[in-house]
Amino acid sequence: MDIPGLLTSTLDFAHAAVAFVVALSIIVAVHEYGHYIVGRWSGIHAEVFSLGFGPKLWSRVDKRGTRWQIAAVPFGGYVKFLGDANAASAGPDEDTMARLSEDERRHTLHGAPLWARAATVFAGPLFNFILSILVFAAMPLFTGIATDEPEVAALKPLPVLNELAPGDKILAVNGQETPDYTALSEVTDAVPKSPTVEYRVLRDGQEVTVTGPTPQPPLILSVQPKSAAQDAGLKIGDVIVAMNGVEVPRFIDLQEVVRAGKGAPITLTVWRDGKTFDATLTPRPRPIQAEDGGLETAYLIGISSFYMFEPARRSAGFGEALQIGLEQTYGIVEGTFSGISSIIAGSISSCNINGPIAIAQATSTAASAGLTSFVWMVAALSTAIGLLNLFPIPVLDGGHLVFHAYEWARGRPPSDALMNVAMTIGLALVLALMLFGLSNDLFCV
Incomplete structure (x- = not known):
């Protein structure tokens, strides 16, 4: 038995599980707090705020009579309002509602005015978007943004002569300004x-000429989960110096080799911590941006790179940071719709629909890359979960909003029979989507 390999696999699984649970708990807590606080502002009483499902591990009741609890199964959460039949707020508890006075019914989700119910339902996804915007905006506030002029803050280890130094302002490369x-x-x-x-470069007030690596060498700065690079054991900081025996001094050279191979196996020569070794991998079909703005399938190895130096940074203004937060959140929403439409059109594979295993792996990879990467992943997942909840599927928040729109248009809520059928169909759709994503995690490469 391969005890070291088994131990490594166990530790990897534990790391992925912990990172996923932490990320999901943050996102769920924010989502459910949105429901809770807007419901409270709207006069709707919350009986239970639960992070997780199942047996209670901890709980306390606040001065408003709401029980706050942490439950044993950490994959979700809920807010149960006064008069709800269940945690999903799918319908009223008729016995409870019958015992309440007219004034008390106003404080239930089902007895509140339509505007209060719609606002309470919409608040969950809205708070997910707000979390994403604030996190994406906070990052440039804390880390700054790159200066307008290329300036070296720090150099990255490379197996090539590098005479650049921290503080150098790059004025020209090979004579080009x-x-x-x-x-x-x-x-x-x-x-x-x-x-x-x-x-x-401009160094200490004087222009000097130095020799260094190409501005963007094949230096690995990220490795995607479930990628050929990850399976080949490549790591952040590795430098690919040759592919199929041919030197690739620029990252664009690497991209050209992968593109020309059309999915054929590639032998890499990799530099890591002063030593070189060979690795073989087979590029996999993945979605990329097409010229028309949509997505198309291309063969990729699953790495990304950037400059061979850390750019100098300047402080970002609040307005500038907020704009970055809004743009990144909108970009995720736009990318999601672009991916869905591309799958429907058949331009990319349905294997790009990920399930919990792939999401856990991505979260674990982000956590391994550092706190900044993990926080960014939490914000990105928060946008995705907020958007998913707005889909017009019964049992999701978007489905409830459709019912509220029906009530507004018709002057009465849908019948109980229609609600029961819709909820059953919605639950089946959600379970089918979850199973489809899980099967992709297990069987797609």
Whole structure:
């Protein structure tokens, strides 16, 4: 028996499970708090606020009579309002409602005005979006954003001569001016296919010429879960120096080799901590941005890279940071709809619908990369969960909002028979989607 391998697999599973539970608990707590606080503001009394399901591990009752609890099964949560028949608020408890006075019914979810019920339901997804926006905005406030002019804050280890130094402002690369990062990016793809290039930099008030690696070498800065790179054992900080025996000094050279191979196996020569080793992997079909703005399938190995130095940063203003938060949240929403439409159109595989295992792996990978990456993942998942809950499927918040819209339009709520049928169909759809995602996690590569 491979005891070390078994131990490693167990530790990896435990790390993924803990990271997933922590991320999910944060997102669920924010979502349910949205329901709770807007319901309270609207005059609706919450009897229970639960993080998790099943037997209670801890609980306390506050001065408003709401029991706050942590339950044993940490995969979700709920708010049970006065008069609810169950934790899903799918219908009223008729016995409870019959015992309440007219004034007391006003404090139930089912006896409150339509506007209060709709606001309470919508608040859950809304708070998920607010969490995402605030987190994405907070990141540039704490870490800053790259200066307009390319400036080296720190260098990354590479197996190539590098005469650049922290504090250097990059003025030109191989004689091409680089006044900003847009120009540096354009130069990066245009420099010769050589391990080193010539930099003109401003150092201590004087212009000097030095030699260094290409601005964007094949330095691995992230490894995607369930990717060919992850299965091949590649890690953040590795440098791919050759593919199929041919040197790849620029990241664009690596991309060209993968693209030309059309999914054929590739042998890599990898530099790690001063030593080199070979690894073989097979690129896998993954969605990428198409020219028309949609998605299309391409073969990828599952890594990303950036510049070979850490850019110098400046402080970000609150308005600038808030704009970044809004743009990143909107980008996730737009990307989700683009992915769904591309799957329906058949331009990308339905294997791109992930289930809990893939999400747990992605969360674990983000946690391993550091607190910033983990927090970013929590914010991204919060947007995705908020958006999913707005889908017009009964049992989800979006389905409840459809029922409220029906009541507003018709002047009366849907009949109990219609609600029961709709809830059954909605539950079946949600379970089918969960099982489909889980099967993708298990059988798709």
